[in-house]
Structures are given as structure tokens and as C-alpha cells.
Amino acid sequence: MEVDKDLSFDDRKGKICLPSGVPVIQHVAARIRELRKLYNDITTTKSEMLVHQMLPNHMRRRAMSHNPKRLPLKYRQIHMNQMSKSGPNVKKSRPSRKYRRKPSNLMKEYERRTKKFKWLETHIWHAKRFHMKELWGYKIPFVTTDKRYRANYKAAANHCLVHDLSFFGGIEISGNFDYLGEKFELMTSKDCGLTLMAKCYQKGCREGHIDLFKINQYPYGALARVSFMWKPSSDKLRRTLWMFVHPTAYQEVLEELVSLFELQNVSHDERSSDPKITTKNDSFQRNPKYKNEENSIEVIELRDTLNRFRLTGPYSNAVIHKSLKPCCDSGMSQWMESFVTEDEQWKEILENQEKIWKTMEFNSPSEFSPFAVIGLNIVDPRTNRPAKRENSKFEQSHVSDLFVDALENISQSPIWNKEFRDNITKSMMTTAELQKLRNQKQLVPGTASIFETKLLQPVPILLIQRPGSSSFNDGRLGLGAGWDIIVPAGYGMSVWLSLLKCGSKPGGWRDILTFNHEVIVDTFLPDTVSGLKESSRNLKLKRDEYFKKPPNKRTNYRKMSITSPFSFPFVQLVKEWGNLESEKFYVLRNRKSLENIKELLKNPSNFHCDFHVDSHAVIPIKISINARGTPGDFGILCLPRKRDIKRALTLRYQHSQEPILIEPDAKDPCEKERKLLRFHHKKLLKRLRNRRVRMKRKLQATATNHVTIPKSTAEKIIEAQFEKNCELVLPMKATKVRNQCSRETIGYITMSSFSLSEGRVGGIGYITWNGLIQLIAMFKKFKGLTPFVLRRASNSKCYNSASIGVRLIV
Incomplete structure (x- = not known):
């Protein structure tokens, strides 16, 4: 810095006397020289290292010397300038076969691949991080590739775990309220708990769960356990009902509803030809509709038109509060303004919904009103998504009980209206278009812009509370509490990414099954359509896996006295215990009977059965293992003797x-027959081979050219012999179940594993009613002793004790 000539120095005082004015031109010229020198120092490299060599270790990539795209954007041009001095680039080699096989149009390729198995909106995100399975007509994320098991349980128990349950199909039923209740009485029963017409569900502020049966066949003919909610409406005559069904039973439930209301199909599914639309849940294609002759009842299929995400854990509220922001008046789009102006109550409804949203920051999901349904209009999740993943936290506070019942029409939302849902999906701005606008108009990267609030429309969603475990007998109190979020089509991926960025961990279908075991919930009851389909699918998979092994690596279940190692023959078991002729059974769901059986197990010494239970019934039980070992999913439950x-x-x-x-070793009755079959089979194959050899030699003796003979026809013989041998080793249908081993079999374990919440092995099973009566009668002589059963794994000979308890919620 140059010193100005006008400055003078006072020797006596040792000070510099400042001039009366500043010479602007000289001052600016000095600053320019400083800036120029600074710029030259920055742009001129004094070392011999290249740009890609000066990067820190964590930013270096192996291929960045010849591929500029491996470098950060701000260094690419400098790198290309440096590399251009080395001479012209060498001609690149031919692209790899993998690259050449890439489709030219990805959308068309996705459309082709979704014809056999449907994709969820989050499929591409999951396919990079999860093992995908083809289940029930969908590509389902089964388990994450990073092999975490306990981490997912810890997330669900202490933080937040999120699943994509969009494969659950929705059904919309509209009609006269009283008529709907009258008809559904034919498919439900009050003995199983609250029905569709319960007062707590009629307002539409709560979600319910019921067991559906075939028409007038209760307690037999169980279809599935479904969730439902009424659309809130001031019209008490005509109401709308939403049901969500597992895909294994969706078609059967739909056919039963069509038969119940005598409906006819009035419209067909017309898919859009736009590949951009068909690759996501297509809401605005025409869904199949069914009406009766009087047009008083209407059923619409909502399958694949709504996204459903499940958040589990105490931090679910904090994640929702951080990722989903309610839309204020200033951010209303055209469709929302028209929706609000139609009804004067809408402003008050939106204010009440925002009040509840604010309380989520200070509460755990288990503190909310159970199964509450809350409507919410949120801003586009892409506007407030954090750049990096952040953990959400909530603060404990003594907030008064949430008044969901007091706030009327709290579940009102435009998402109930099909026309609004279709318009929202159609007018959604794509992520590519949004990013293009951000590049043009956004001043500071990563910050919200004014144009986003004007151009991006609000998104209507529904929040559904889940209370989790309500007692210590079902595991840890409040375990499994959380929220379900229903989102219109098109916005599934946006909401999914926002939930992940705000601290939730993703989970797969295996995590749902294992967590259901923690809270003592059976996903597929054995007498339902879902349970029967899943049981037959597992039987085929297990048998195929079993017979792929060499004979010396297969467990001989006949010698271990196990007749059905891969299935649950409840039909045969009930038939043998009750000396019945009919081949049918059902799971006992009568709450009063289950309560009485629970009291019997508590006090077997006061055994007095003053209530009736059908012999066809099997009792749902919870199993606690008292000794070491895990019985597995196909373990047997046996009746102990006095010794x-x-x-x-x-x-x-x-x-x-x-x-x-x-268990003592049993004889294999089919061993001699199998050996004889194998001997004759090998003899036959040898004879056929010798015949072909003789034929070829005979032709070669007279031929001058190369001789060919017809292909062997032994393939069909080998397949037939293999199937017959499989039936001898492991029969498909068990003929003797009750007395298959040295102790009488009274039930089966359908699900068993180590429970992380209890710190021991537990499970879910079912036992016959007659077998339970004998068990209680035997323990009547042992006063003060709680009844237990003998359990054994299908691949073990050791019997150990296991205590049992009745499951009231099946």
C-alpha cells in the first residue's frame, strides 16, 4: 500500500497528521493494483501438480484423469484446459456390451417391464438399495442390501422407520348409509369387535379394522382383515366408505362386494398411452366402476391410485412436522381457492388441522387419539426438503390431550374427491421442470424462491394414527405407534424423499413381518384367503428348495415323525381331534369366548367350562419359549403327559x-419302496441307453456319412420318477397329524423368532379347542402351575416347554 504524499509526520508528538480530504483517484488505483495482484496469485499455479491431484483424498476418483465428469463442476474447465496441452485425446474404445444394450428410451423400457409385475412409485429408488421380490403381482422391496436387522428394530422402537405400503388396494363404496350397514352385517359379525356402524367410526374421524367373511358364512369363509374409514359428510343419507385390502385378497373381496350389492361393471380400465404417466400410479385413468340397477350403490376400484406410507416410532411426529408443512392462505393455488370458497367452513377446518400439526412437534404418536384420521393440505414437499439428511427431534411437553373428537370434520380433505385428485396429478410440475426453473430464477442455491410458492400447488394428504401396543402383555407399551400417510398419485416419490431427508430410515416387507411379531400380530391368519394363498406359495417354495438338495443333505422328516414340515394341516388336525367328517376349520374370533379361555388358562384348578366353542375352531395363542432353541415357523405343539x-x-x-x-427314531415306511423304485428306474435308463447304442452301431455299419439318431425320450420318464419319489419322501397331503409322534399334536407355530423387545424367543400359534380342554384338565391336578405345552422344531427331536397365552386381538 502506497503512502499518500499529503500526509505529514509530527516528530514532537509522534503522530501522523491526516489530510482534510481523500484523493479518490489515487485510492481507487491502489485498490485496483491490489486486486489485480491477488487475482494473478490465485490463477497462476506455482506448483507442478494438476487440478485433480490437488483435491483432498475423499474427493479423488480413479477415472478423473481422463473423465472430467468425475471432478467437481467448478474444476472441470481448468482440468480440461490442462489436459488439452497434452495433445489430442486418444480415440475411445468401443463401449461395453452393457452400455450398448441400454435402451434408447428408458420410459418405454420401464413400461414394458411393468406389464407383468407392477411397480410402486418409489420402485427405482428401492431397486438400487433393496432386494426386490415379485409378490402378489407387484415388485416389493423385501430387505435392504446393507444387511441391517437390529438397526431397523431400533429405528422403529426408538426413532422412526418408514415403509411403502402402496400395494394395498383401495375400494370406494358409496350409497345409502343405513342400507350399507344392513348389507355389511351379512359379511361381518359383532362377536369379532366393533363393526362398520360403530358410532366412533361414523363421523369419519377414526380408522377401523374389521374381518370380512363370505356372505352369511360366519365364522367360516374368512376373506381378510381390512382397514376402513368413512368420508366425513354432512349428508346423513348418502355416505362414502374407503377400504384398504391386502393384494392377496383384493379380488376376492371385490367379487364378494359385487355379489353382495348385485352390481354390474359399467366402465373398464382404460390406460393412458403416455409412458410418462404409466410408469407411476396412474390416478387419472378411468378406474373400474360397479353399479346396481337402481344406481343407489356405486363401487370404484382405487387400486394403484393412492400412495400409502407407514411411519413407526416415537419420532414419527417430529419427522412429519419437519418434512410436511401445512399450506397457508398466501400459498393457495387456484384449485384450493375454489375448494375453500365452495364451503364457508373450510377456513375453520384448515385452521383446526394446522393446530394439530403444530402439536406434533411436542408429542409422541402414542399420545394421540387412537386411529385418528386428520386431513392436511401441505406445500409441495420438494420446496422444504433439506439438502442433507437431518435427524428430527421432538420435545417433551405437557400438552393437553388432543381433541380430535371435539374438532369436527378434522378429516375433511380434497383427497376424498376423485376429480380433485385427478387434477392435482395432471397439473403436477415434474422435477425436471422445477429444476430448470430453479436454475433460471433462484438467486441463492438451496433456498426457497418466490416463484415456487406461486407455481407449485399444495398437496392434500391424510394422516392416520396407529396406537401400537396397548398393554404390556403384547410387548413394550406403545411399541409400534406411528402414522400412516395417504398421498395422491404422482407425489409419492416427493413425499418419500422428504421423509428420508428428515431422519426416517427405510424398511422392507421383512421388517414389517418381524415387527408384527414383536407386537404379537399375525399378518396372514391361516383361515383367510390371504393366509391360504401365502401358505400354498410358501409350501411350493420350501418343497422346491428341499428337493434341490442332494439326497444325503435332506432331512428325513419321516424318521423324525414330522408329517408336514412346510405347511399347517389344521383341517386334518381339527378333523382328528373332533372325530369330524367335514374338512373345514376357522380361527376363533369371538371376543367373549377368548376372554373366557384366557381366564381358564389363568386358573386351571377352577376349571368349569360354561360356554360353548365349536370343535372346528382353533384358538389363537401367544407362545413364550422357556428354554433354549427356536422352534421355527413350522414347529409343532404337543400335549404333555404327567411324567x-x-x-x-x-x-x-x-x-x-x-x-x-x-423323540425316538421312527421307521421310514417308504424306504424299501423308494429303493426299489430307484433300482427299476436305473435299470430302465440303462436298457434305453443300450438300445440307442445298438441302433447307432447298426447304422454306422452301413453308412458312409456321419450318423445321427433321434434324441432320447427319457426326460419324461425321469420327471415322472422324480415326482413319484418326492411324494414318497414328503407327501403333499398329511394323512396322520394328531398321532404323528410320541406325543399328541394339538397345534402349530406359524411364526417364531427371537423377540428383541422381550429379550427371548417367542411366537404365534394356533391350537385345537379339544386339545386345549385336555391340556387344562391335565393341569387341574397341579395347583398353582400355569399350563404349558411341549414344543418341537420340525428339524429337531428335542421337546421343550413353552408357556401359552390367548391373543385377544387377532
Whole structure:
């Protein structure tokens, strides 16, 4: 810096005397020289290192020397200038076969691949991070590729775990309220709990769960357990009902509804030809409609038109509060303004919904009113999504109980209206268009712009509370509490990414199954359509896997006295215990009967059965393993004898982990037949081979050219022999179940694993009513002793004890 000539120095005082004015031209010229020198120092490299060599280690990539795109954007031009001095680039080699096979139009390729198995809106995101399975006509994310198991449980128990349940199909039913209730009485029963017409559900502020049966066939003919909610309306005569059904039972439930209301199909599914639309849940294609002759009842299929996400964990409220912001008056779009002006109550409704949203920051989901349905209009989730993943936290506060019932029409939302849902999906701005506008108009990257609030429309959603475990007998209190979010088509990926960015962890279908075990919920009941389909699918998979092994690696289940290692033959078991001729069974759902059975198990010494249960019924139970070992998903439950009970008490007193009983080796009745079949089969194949050899030699003796003979026809013989051998090794249908082993079988374990919430092995199972009566009668003589059963894994000979308890919520 140059010193101005007008400055003078006072020697006596040792100070510099400042001039009366500043010479502007000289001052600016000095600053320009400084800036020029600074710029030259920055742009001129003093070292011999290239740009890609000066990057920190965590930013370096192996291919960046010849591929500029591997460098950060601000360094690419400098890198290309440096590399251009090295001479012309060498001609690139031919692209790899993988690159050449890439489709020219990805959308068309996606459309082709979704014809056999449908994709969820989040499919491409999941396919990069999850093992995908082809289940029930969908590509389902099954388990994450990073092999975390406990981490997902910890997220659901202590933080927030999110799943995509968009494959659950929706059904909309509209008609006279009283007529709908009268008809649904033919498919439901009050013995199973609250029905569709319960007062707590009629306002539409709560979601309910019911078991549906075939018309007039209760307790037999169970279809599935479905969730439902009424659309809030001031019209008490005509109401609308939404149902959500698992895809395994969707078609059967729909056909039963068509038969119940005597409906006819009045419109067909017309898919859009635009590949951009068909690759996501297409809401504005015409869904199949069904009406009766009087047009008083209308059923519409909502399958694949709504996205449903499930958040589980105490931080679910904080994640929702951070990722989903309610839309204020200033951010209303045209469709929302028209919707609000139609009804004067809408402003008050929106204010009440915003009040509830504000309380989410300070509360756990288990503190909310159970199964509450809350409508919310949120700003586009892409506007407030954080750049990096952030954890959401909530603060404990003594907020008064949430007044969901007091606030009327709190579940009102434009998402109930099909026309509004279609318009929202059609007018949605794509992410590419939004990013293009941001590049043009956004001043500071990563910040919200004014044009976003004007151009992006609000999104209507529904929030559905889930209370989780309501007692300590079903696991940890409040475990499994969270929220379900219903989002219109097109916005699934936007909401999904916002939830992940705000701290929730993604989970797959396996995590849902394991967490249902933690809260003692059976996903597929054995007497429902879903349960029967899933059981037959698992049977085929397990049998195929079993017979792919070599014979010396297969477990001989006949010698272990196991007749059905991969299925649950409840029909045969009930038939043998009740000496019945009919081949049918059902799961007991009568709440009063289950309560009475629970009391019987608590006090077997006061055994007095003053209520009736059908012999065709199987009782749902919870199993707690008292010894080491896991029985697996196909373990058997047996009736103990007196000496087994005494042996169990002795081992318990000695704190011993030895088995109560070891199953003796059984004879394989089909062993000789299998060996004889194998001998004759090998003999036949050898004879056929010799015949072909003789034929070829005979032709070669007279031929001058190369001789060819017809292909062998032994393939069909080998397949037939293999199927017959499989039937001898492991019959498809069990003929003897009750007395298959040394102890009488009274039930099966349908789901069993180590419970992280209880710290021990537990499971879910079903036992016959007659077998339970004998069990209680036997323990009547042992006062003060809680009844237990003998359990055994299908691949083990050891019997251990297991305590049982009745599951009231099936």
C-alpha cells in the first residue's frame, strides 16, 4: 500500500497528521493494483501438480484423469484446459456390451417391464438399495442390501422407520348409509369387535379394522382383515366408505362386494398411452366402476391410485412436522381457492388441522387419539426438503390431550374427491421442470424462491394414527405407534424423499413381518384367503428348495415323525381331534369366548367350562419359549403327559437346559419302496441307453456319412420318477397329524423368532379347542402351575416347554 504524499509526520508528538480530504483517484488505483495482484496469485499455479491431484483424498476418483465428469463442476474447465496441452485425446474404445444394450428410451423400457409385475412409485429408488421380490403381482422391496436387522428394530422402537405400503388396494363404496350397514352385517359379525356402524367410526374421524367373511358364512369363509374409514359428510343419507385390502385378497373381496350389492361393471380400465404417466400410479385413468340397477350403490376400484406410507416410532411426529408443512392462505393455488370458497367452513377446518400439526412437534404418536384420521393440505414437499439428511427431534411437553373428537370434520380433505385428485396429478410440475426453473430464477442455491410458492400447488394428504401396543402383555407399551400417510398419485416419490431427508430410515416387507411379531400380530391368519394363498406359495417354495438338495443333505422328516414340515394341516388336525367328517376349520374370533379361555388358562384348578366353542375352531395363542432353541415357523405343539410335567418341574428346579423328552427314531415306511423304485428306474435308463447304442452301431455299419439318431425320450420318464419319489419322501397331503409322534399334536407355530423387545424367543400359534380342554384338565391336578405345552422344531427331536397365552386381538 502506497503512502499518500499529503500526509505529514509530527516528530514532537509522534503522530501522523491526516489530510482534510481523500484523493479518490489515487485510492481507487491502489485498490485496483491490489486486486489485480491477488487475482494473478490465485490463477497462476506455482506448483507442478494438476487440478485433480490437488483435491483432498475423499474427493479423488480413479477415472478423473481422463473423465472430467468425475471432478467437481467448478474444476472441470481448468482440468480440461490442462489436459488439452497434452495433445489430442486418444480415440475411445468401443463401449461395453452393457452400455450398448441400454435402451434408447428408458420410459418405454420401464413400461414394458411393468406389464407383468407392477411397480410402486418409489420402485427405482428401492431397486438400487433393496432386494426386490415379485409378490402378489407387484415388485416389493423385501430387505435392504446393507444387511441391517437390529438397526431397523431400533429405528422403529426408538426413532422412526418408514415403509411403502402402496400395494394395498383401495375400494370406494358409496350409497345409502343405513342400507350399507344392513348389507355389511351379512359379511361381518359383532362377536369379532366393533363393526362398520360403530358410532366412533361414523363421523369419519377414526380408522377401523374389521374381518370380512363370505356372505352369511360366519365364522367360516374368512376373506381378510381390512382397514376402513368413512368420508366425513354432512349428508346423513348418502355416505362414502374407503377400504384398504391386502393384494392377496383384493379380488376376492371385490367379487364378494359385487355379489353382495348385485352390481354390474359399467366402465373398464382404460390406460393412458403416455409412458410418462404409466410408469407411476396412474390416478387419472378411468378406474373400474360397479353399479346396481337402481344406481343407489356405486363401487370404484382405487387400486394403484393412492400412495400409502407407514411411519413407526416415537419420532414419527417430529419427522412429519419437519418434512410436511401445512399450506397457508398466501400459498393457495387456484384449485384450493375454489375448494375453500365452495364451503364457508373450510377456513375453520384448515385452521383446526394446522393446530394439530403444530402439536406434533411436542408429542409422541402414542399420545394421540387412537386411529385418528386428520386431513392436511401441505406445500409441495420438494420446496422444504433439506439438502442433507437431518435427524428430527421432538420435545417433551405437557400438552393437553388432543381433541380430535371435539374438532369436527378434522378429516375433511380434497383427497376424498376423485376429480380433485385427478387434477392435482395432471397439473403436477415434474422435477425436471422445477429444476430448470430453479436454475433460471433462484438467486441463492438451496433456498426457497418466490416463484415456487406461486407455481407449485399444495398437496392434500391424510394422516392416520396407529396406537401400537396397548398393554404390556403384547410387548413394550406403545411399541409400534406411528402414522400412516395417504398421498395422491404422482407425489409419492416427493413425499418419500422428504421423509428420508428428515431422519426416517427405510424398511422392507421383512421388517414389517418381524415387527408384527414383536407386537404379537399375525399378518396372514391361516383361515383367510390371504393366509391360504401365502401358505400354498410358501409350501411350493420350501418343497422346491428341499428337493434341490442332494439326497444325503435332506432331512428325513419321516424318521423324525414330522408329517408336514412346510405347511399347517389344521383341517386334518381339527378333523382328528373332533372325530369330524367335514374338512373345514376357522380361527376363533369371538371376543367373549377368548376372554373366557384366557381366564381358564389363568386358573386351571377352577376349571368349569360354561360356554360353548365349536370343535372346528382353533384358538389363537401367544407362545413364550422357556428354554433354549427356536422352534421355527413350522414347529409343532404337543400335549404333555404327567411324567413330562414332573420332568419339566425338576429341570426348572435344577436350572437345567436339557430337553424334557427326545423323540425316538421312527421307521421310514417308504424306504424299501423308494429303493426299489430307484433300482427299476436305473435299470430302465440303462436298457434305453443300450438300445440307442445298438441302433447307432447298426447304422454306422452301413453308412458312409456321419450318423445321427433321434434324441432320447427319457426326460419324461425321469420327471415322472422324480415326482413319484418326492411324494414318497414328503407327501403333499398329511394323512396322520394328531398321532404323528410320541406325543399328541394339538397345534402349530406359524411364526417364531427371537423377540428383541422381550429379550427371548417367542411366537404365534394356533391350537385345537379339544386339545386345549385336555391340556387344562391335565393341569387341574397341579395347583398353582400355569399350563404349558411341549414344543418341537420340525428339524429337531428335542421337546421343550413353552408357556401359552390367548391373543385377544387377532
